[in-house]
Amino acid sequence: MSAHLQAQIRQKLQQIHAVDLQKLAEDLACVKFPNRFGSHILRRGGRNDEDQTTKGWPDAFVVTGSNEVDGVEATRQDTTWRNHLEADLSHAQDPDHRNLSGYVFVGGYPSDAPSAANLDQWLDRFAALGIERSKITILVGSDLVLELCRPEYALVRQLHLGLRTVPDWFRMLGETVISDNKLGLFQPTLDEYRAGAVWRPAITDGVIADLMRTGASVVRGYGAAGKTTLAELVARDPLIAPNPVWYVDISRATDELAGSDLLNAMSSLGAKNTLFIIDNIHIDHAYAARIYDTWFRHLHPIGARILLLGRYTEKRGLRLAGDPPVHELRAGIDEMNAVVGRLALREGVSIVRAPPLALDRWAETFGGSRSKPEIAVDLVAFTAAVDRRLQNLVNGDFRLAAYDAVDAVRARYLQPLTAVGELSNILRLAAVAEFEVPLAEDQIPTLATGFDTAINTLGLVVFEDLGEARRRHYRLIHPALGPLLLEAMGPGFDVEAERLLAASQSLVLGRRISAAIRRSKRSSRSSESFDIVVNNAIGEVGWPQRCHTLQELSNLAVYAVTSHLLTNEQVDEQIVAARAIETLMKRSPSVWSINQFLSRAQNIGFPKSAALIGRVVFDSSFMEMIHARPASEVSAFVRLLPNGSEALAAIDLIAWEAAQHYARSEAAKETVSAAWHFERLDRSELSVAPALQQIRRADPALWQAGFALGHLSRLIRIANASRKELNVLLLELRDAGWLAGAVSVGSTGAIAGALLSLANYLPPELRQHLLVPELAKRVFDELGNLGENGKYLSRPLCLLGGFATLGGQVPNGIRKDWHFDPNAELALDEVSHSEEPTGIGTYELQLWLGIKAINLAGGGPVSVPESRGTSFLRRLRRATPPTSQARRTQEELCTWLLAREATNWMLIEHS
Secondary structure, three states, rough: HHHHHHHHHHHHHHHHHHHHHHHHHHHHHHOOOOHHHHHHOOOOOOOOOOOOEEOHHHHHHHHEEEOEEEEEEOOOOOHHHHEEEEEEEHHHOOOOOOOOEEEEEEEEEOOOOOOOHHHHHHHEEEEEEEEOOEEEEEEEEHHHHHHOOHHHHHHHHHHHHHOOOOOOOEEOOOOOOOOOOOOHHOOOOHHHOOOOOOOOOOOOOHHHHHHHHHHHHHHHHHOOOOHHHHHHHHHOOOOOOOEEEEEEEEHHOOOOOOOOHHHHHHHHHHHOOOOOEOOOHOOOHHHHHHHHHHHHHHHHOOEEEEEEEEOOOOOOOOOOOOOOEEEEEEOOHHHHHHHEEEEEEEEHHOOOOHHHHHHHHHHHHOOOOOOOHHOOOOHHHHHHHHHHHHHHHHHOOOOOOOOHHHHHHHHHHHHOOOHHHHHHHHHHHHHHOOOOEEEEEHHOOOOOOEEEEHHHHHOOOOEEEEOOOOEEEEEOOOOOOHHHHHHHOOOOOOOOHHHHHHHOHHHHHHHHHHHHHHHHHHOOOOHHHHHHHHHHHHHOOOOOHHHOOHHHHHHHHHHHHHHHOHHHHHHHHHHHHOOOHHHHHHOOOOOHHHHHHHHHHHOOOOOOHHHHHHHHOOOHHHHHHOOOOOHHHHHHHHHOOOOOOHHHOOOHHHHHHHHHHHHEEEEHHHHHHHHHHHHOOOHHHHHHHHHHHHHHHOHHHOOOOOHHHHHHHHHHHHHHOOOOHHHHHHHHHHHHHHHHHHHHHHHHHHHHHHHHHHEEEEEEHHHHHHHHHHHHHHHHHHHHHOOOOOOOOOHHHHHHHHHHHHHOOOOOOOOOOOOOOOOHHHHHHHHOOOOOOOOOOOHHHHHHHHHHHHHHHHOOOOOOOOOHHHHHHHHHHHOOOHHHHHHHHHHHHHHHHHHHHHOEEEEEEEO
């Protein structure tokens, strides 16, 4: 959880108007309690010219019964929030007002921090009116600030506080449209969406129902069928909003990063009811499956949703876990009528509905068939044709032909281009548009001319800076415009020659076009010509110098070997001879790209190239970059580098700790793995800063990759975080259900070990956060199954030991009968014990703590062997505990053991 974001929210709450705060409270209630407010009609009191509520109480509510409502109130007026609560209590008891079945109150006083005891008193007073306590929420001051920091309130922050979340790769839908109106003619405007003037495809309600029911849906549409419009409509549906909707087009995830950052960004944005819309999945089915898998394993369990959009390219499609429902999107008669109506409305003209015969002809011309089940209208071509012939339609002439679309594109986009160089650039984009491959700057024919008119005047081209090197990439606003632009140029323009020229200038582009052709499985075109261009270029000695990123070099090197164009030794020699690695590492320094290259060098065999990287990394500028990378990236880098331990030793601790404040977030398990690796290489001090940052972020989404309580205990042990920082993290993990999951699904031994570590390193007042009901149930269930198989007796006792040391109460009704192991010999034999004078074996301490806990509860073994008890007591008294809390545990256990020694190690004397 970012301290910067907290400061921003505090500042905005100090400035917010009372009306905006009430609206914020209403949307907050819908997000926090979707079953109470999001799926019912939220009634708002009458509002005056200043938008203030003027009628009735509460200001906003849903009806839950006869004269009964679930209410939402907010205040930042001159009176204090306490006075407002008193007034609401009075209203709730007044027979002239509605009864409350629930109550949400938001007080916009960011500097106020009421104590938990004070808030409990208010909750008690409202509960005394008969309101269910779980349906009473009071968020004031710092509690409100912390609540609004959560990822699920991203849209609420943007709408009411003006705070935009700007993550890499993703953009938020709702207040903007996907293409920022750059599609102009071909896309509904934001005002048209808001006015409800956009046609809803027939499958829209089914897709939303899938998302609400299972959390996932897949839509496969034909070209220019309205996928973008569908995404916009889903994002604005009342069942989805006001929860955040994050959109990404995976065609933007170039080879430069291969989506690693995208997956991390997705994990950090995930929250309950958040929707991810992943567009153009047909570009790379394997990568789309990785995105879905990330959602399915880590974000689906916390209630996030996902919508996958792609073109219909093959019958098999994607194979995804859980088999999400798949819908087919085709634009047909209704969509064509909607386009005509939308363009007529924009021009302020009236057009009578086209007769059935005209609609059939349109469908055949632009959709390939007159049969409704087979129609698949290209809405871009159809819209261009309608725009061209709009006045004819007004006059009742409904004739439209394919050349109308071509003529429209020629007049709108090609004729205004006066610079020859810019036209060449546009045609290069058009030639590769159908493959949906964005072109980098070095792949543009006349970069000096650029796209000034096409971008600023015509809105035909968009650009983005992608990858860690932030290389500028260009593409047409819609791939369907590519064929229309090429057709508008006439037969004199050789499209295939243009594509081959592009492939010869960029070998990676040639490989991508070739792959796209094979993926499309079109018999009319072969990828052979592109393969020949690439293969011939790789046959030249200096081909590594033609690569613009280390990722490109890596991909082509693997291709050269796997296609048997060159041996791995030849590739290795040529890369070193061309000095490409030094150039590319300086041009676009990326640890992720280097790690991928090193991994391939290790697997395929490029030892000289790997050794060269090992020499280059000691450059000061590169080491500076290493300091600011996530710990997992640096750990992987050290593992893969031939001289990795030397590189790790060169990291400056002070610079590392300063730069880690700005490092990209990563999953908690990745931080733990990196910390373990740093410790093995005698640089354990490097683990502290990443662990501390992981705790300070307090983001449950980063912990979803594996419900491992050991990750939590290890990072707490390493980080030396403040009590306040630990408290925020534990509350976030508890409220997100992570703690409940971690103690329910983890192995018994791992949980037992983590609990004892947490008891050693957590301040006593914070341990209560870990004592969730699911942990007590796990302990009770494990002990209840003891002795059934005559083995595995130690682990449940170890679990009880960690639980009791943490402050847990031994469950009532615990079994007293211990006939299956009366002297604890079986349990003790299962756990290793140390022969060292001060050594304690793995799980040995937890086992004895468990025996003590069950003994004090009146159950457990009758006795323990004298030799085992004496040995453990002797070693325990000599051991050095790691913390003051651990010393207290040691002293209490020693006291109990000495008492047992005095009775010849009898535990239950009366038995």
